[in-house]
Amino acid sequence: MHTTGNLVADTICRTAEIGLTITDAADAGLFTAIDAAPVAVDDQCPGCKHPGVLRDHVTRQLADLPVVGFPTRLHVRVPRFTCANDACGRKIFQASLAHVLTTGRN
């Protein structure tokens, strides 16, 4: 299990088990909004296996499930990279959440 800066929240929401850490949370009225980010990121281009250059981030909504009795939306900030290998056909790629979710389980 990964240790994070927000161990209580990660323990309650069990985000550490899936390789994420909570970065923010808010009461959004009808639901609780939780922002999270991967603890470890794989920057390797899936096309050529070279490391990518950080380009920006996108937000993915992974789940809409009850936490402590309230509907909860988990928003994960995922980095996107640019492949700097001119010989590679892939120019932009995002860190794989499947990899994060797989390697986060222990």
Ligand SMILES: [Zn+2]
């Ligand atoms: Zn590449």
